Amino acid sequence: MAAAAPAGEPEVIRDKAAMRAWSRRQRAEGKTVVLVPTMGFLHEGHLSLVSAAAAVPGPVAVVVSIYVNPSQFAPTEDLATYPSDLAGDLRKLASTGAVHAVFNPPDLYHRGAAVSARRAAEAPSCLDAGGDGHETWIRVERLEKGLCGASRPVFFRGVATVVAKLFNVVEPDVAMFGKKDYQQWRLICRMVRDLDFAVEIVGSEIVREADGLAMSSRNVRLSPEEREKALSISRSLVNARTAALNNSNSASEHIKDQIVQTLTEAGGRVDYVETVEQESLVPVETIDRPVVICVAAWFGKVRLIDNIEIHIQS
Amino acid sequence: MAAAAPAGEPEVIRDKAAMRAWSRRQRAEGKTVVLVPTMGFLHEGHLSLVSAAAAVPGPVAVVVSIYVNPSQFAPTEDLATYPSDLAGDLRKLASTGAVHAVFNPPDLYHRGAAVSARRAAEAPSCLDAGGDGHETWIRVERLEKGLCGASRPVFFRGVATVVAKLFNVVEPDVAMFGKKDYQQWRLICRMVRDLDFAVEIVGSEIVREADGLAMSSRNVRLSPEEREKALSISRSLVNARTAALNNSNSASEHIKDQIVQTLTEAGGRVDYVETVEQESLVPVETIDRPVVICVAAWFGKVRLIDNIEIHIQS
Incomplete structure (x- = not known):
C-alpha cells in the first residue's frame, strides 16, 4: 500500500460538483486520484x-x-432486482482502510419527461425517456459487437457513456476495471485511447471463490443447486486452457464444443462461448496466439459471465 | 480584456501530451483556460x-x-478543398495580442489499416478506416437529426467526437463556439450537459461582412457573382425576422416560402429553411416563442449556412 495516511471511514459524496472539487483538492495536494467504478x-x-x-x-x-x-440495462433485464446494500458496502470499504471517498450519486443522468409504462418497456434502455432528457451516447463500434453485445445490444452503450460521465465528474488519473468483465475492460481501454481521456486504465485479475466460481454480485441470486451447477463454467474454462496449452493449434470450434457440452450437461443454458484475440476481440479459428475464451451462460434466472486468458505466443 | 500579461507571439503546440501539460501549468498558476476550437x-x-x-x-x-x-466530412464533401493558411492564421492570432497558445496537431486520431480507394469512398467519413483504428463515436441523438444533420449524416458525429477529444486534451474551463453554426453550438451544449464535461460553453454572436454575409472560411471559394447572390441569405433572414416581429403568430411555412423564393430567385439552391425552438431545435408551426430560423443553401459549389434568432416571448 502507498504512503497515504490511513483512510479510515471514507467520506460519502453524493453531489457531482462536490465530487469534482474533492478530486481537484486531492490532485492539488500532489495525490494520484484512483477511481474504482462499481455498481455496489x-x-x-x-x-x-x-x-x-x-x-x-x-x-x-x-x-x-x-x-x-x-x-446499461434493457427494460427486459434485471435492473429492478439488481442487489444492493449500501450500508454493507460502506462497512466493507471502511474495513479496508484504503478508501478515501465513496461517490454515491442519487442519479447521474438528466431526466426528460416521463413516458408511459408501455413506451418505457419498449425503450432501448431503462434510462431512455424522451423530452429533453439524456440523449448523448458513446459507442465503441467494433468492440461493442459480439460476445455480450450480441444479446445485450445497449449494454456497452450504457457502460461507455456512464464511465465517460464518471471520468468527467471524478477526473481520476487511474481507473481500475476487473477482467471478469473482459469485453468491458477492453472497450473502456479503446474509448480512452480514441477520446483521449487522461486516465490510465488498469485491468485487474478475476477473483474466484475457493471452488472456482468467479465473484459476481449476481451470485447471491443463485440457489445452492444452481450455484453448484455454475461451477461448470470455471471448470470447463480451466480444462479448455489445459487442452489448448497441451495441443498446439487447437481448433476453437472443438474447444467451444467441449465447453458447451460441459455447461449443458450441468444444466446451464449457454448464451455464447467464444475464443477471441485478447485486444481486438476478433474470433480466432485456431489457438495460435494470445487469446481469451469468453463464456456467458444462464443458471436459472441468473446470467453469469467468465473468461480465461491463454498466453500462447504467436 | 482580462488582466493577463500581453500574449504576444502564441506558442505553437503540436503534441497532445505537451498541450495537456501546458494547460495544467496554466491552471496551476490560477488561470482560466479558454479554448477556441477552429478549423483554421x-x-x-x-x-x-x-x-x-x-x-x-x-x-x-x-x-x-x-x-x-x-x-466530420463525408468522402463526397469538401475536405480536400477546405482552405488553409497556417502562416496567415498565426499572424492574425499574434496580432490580437490575446492568444497564448495555438494547438495545431498533425493528426488527432488513431489510424487503422489503410483501405482501398473504393472502400474509402464508401466509408461514412474521411476518417473511418478499419483495422484497429478509431472506432469510438459520440452521438447526440436528437439534436444531430434535422437541419444540417439531414443532408450531412456523419457531420455531428464527427463534431461531437472531435470536440470531446479536444476537451480531453486541452482540458479547458471555457470553450467558445460561434452561433453561426447554431445546431453545432446547441449540440455541444447538450453533450457537455449529458456527459458532465467540466467545460462552460459560450455561444458567440455571428459576425457579418459589411454587406451582411455571415463570415465563413468557405466564402473565399465564392466567385464575385456567387458572393453577390449569396447576400440573399442574410437579406431574407432579416426580412423574415421583421415580418415575424410585426405579425404575432406568423406561420413558419409562410416565412419559409418567402425565404426559399428569395434564395431561389437569387440563383441559390436551398438545402433547408427551418424555424425551430432555440434550445431543442424542434420545428415550430407558429412563431409564438423564442425561435431561430436556420438556412443552408448552395451558391455554385459552396454550401453556406446562416441563421437568425427571434426573441419573441411565449
Whole structure:
C-alpha cells in the first residue's frame, strides 16, 4: 500500500460538483486520484480492485463509485432486482482502510419527461425517456459487437457513456476495471485511447471463490443447486486452457464444443462461448496466439459471465 | 480584456501530451483556460471568438486549436478543398495580442489499416478506416437529426467526437463556439450537459461582412457573382425576422416560402429553411416563442449556412 495516511471511514459524496472539487483538492495536494467504478453490492472482487488502487505508486486518493447505471440495462433485464446494500458496502470499504471517498450519486443522468409504462418497456434502455432528457451516447463500434453485445445490444452503450460521465465528474488519473468483465475492460481501454481521456486504465485479475466460481454480485441470486451447477463454467474454462496449452493449434470450434457440452450437461443454458484475440476481440479459428475464451451462460434466472486468458505466443 | 500579461507571439503546440501539460501549468498558476476550437483559415468571426475568450473574467490562458477534422466530412464533401493558411492564421492570432497558445496537431486520431480507394469512398467519413483504428463515436441523438444533420449524416458525429477529444486534451474551463453554426453550438451544449464535461460553453454572436454575409472560411471559394447572390441569405433572414416581429403568430411555412423564393430567385439552391425552438431545435408551426430560423443553401459549389434568432416571448 502507498504512503497515504490511513483512510479510515471514507467520506460519502453524493453531489457531482462536490465530487469534482474533492478530486481537484486531492490532485492539488500532489495525490494520484484512483477511481474504482462499481455498481455496489461489493464482494472480494471489488475489494481486490481497491487493494490494487491503494497499491498505485506514490500518494493516492482512492474513490469508489457506487451507482447502478440504468442505461446499461434493457427494460427486459434485471435492473429492478439488481442487489444492493449500501450500508454493507460502506462497512466493507471502511474495513479496508484504503478508501478515501465513496461517490454515491442519487442519479447521474438528466431526466426528460416521463413516458408511459408501455413506451418505457419498449425503450432501448431503462434510462431512455424522451423530452429533453439524456440523449448523448458513446459507442465503441467494433468492440461493442459480439460476445455480450450480441444479446445485450445497449449494454456497452450504457457502460461507455456512464464511465465517460464518471471520468468527467471524478477526473481520476487511474481507473481500475476487473477482467471478469473482459469485453468491458477492453472497450473502456479503446474509448480512452480514441477520446483521449487522461486516465490510465488498469485491468485487474478475476477473483474466484475457493471452488472456482468467479465473484459476481449476481451470485447471491443463485440457489445452492444452481450455484453448484455454475461451477461448470470455471471448470470447463480451466480444462479448455489445459487442452489448448497441451495441443498446439487447437481448433476453437472443438474447444467451444467441449465447453458447451460441459455447461449443458450441468444444466446451464449457454448464451455464447467464444475464443477471441485478447485486444481486438476478433474470433480466432485456431489457438495460435494470445487469446481469451469468453463464456456467458444462464443458471436459472441468473446470467453469469467468465473468461480465461491463454498466453500462447504467436 | 482580462488582466493577463500581453500574449504576444502564441506558442505553437503540436503534441497532445505537451498541450495537456501546458494547460495544467496554466491552471496551476490560477488561470482560466479558454479554448477556441477552429478549423483554421481564420476570419473576423474567429477573431471575435478570441476577443470573447480574452474577455472571460479573471486571468485567462487562451488556446486556439487549428485542426481540420476529417471525421466530420463525408468522402463526397469538401475536405480536400477546405482552405488553409497556417502562416496567415498565426499572424492574425499574434496580432490580437490575446492568444497564448495555438494547438495545431498533425493528426488527432488513431489510424487503422489503410483501405482501398473504393472502400474509402464508401466509408461514412474521411476518417473511418478499419483495422484497429478509431472506432469510438459520440452521438447526440436528437439534436444531430434535422437541419444540417439531414443532408450531412456523419457531420455531428464527427463534431461531437472531435470536440470531446479536444476537451480531453486541452482540458479547458471555457470553450467558445460561434452561433453561426447554431445546431453545432446547441449540440455541444447538450453533450457537455449529458456527459458532465467540466467545460462552460459560450455561444458567440455571428459576425457579418459589411454587406451582411455571415463570415465563413468557405466564402473565399465564392466567385464575385456567387458572393453577390449569396447576400440573399442574410437579406431574407432579416426580412423574415421583421415580418415575424410585426405579425404575432406568423406561420413558419409562410416565412419559409418567402425565404426559399428569395434564395431561389437569387440563383441559390436551398438545402433547408427551418424555424425551430432555440434550445431543442424542434420545428415550430407558429412563431409564438423564442425561435431561430436556420438556412443552408448552395451558391455554385459552396454550401453556406446562416441563421437568425427571434426573441419573441411565449
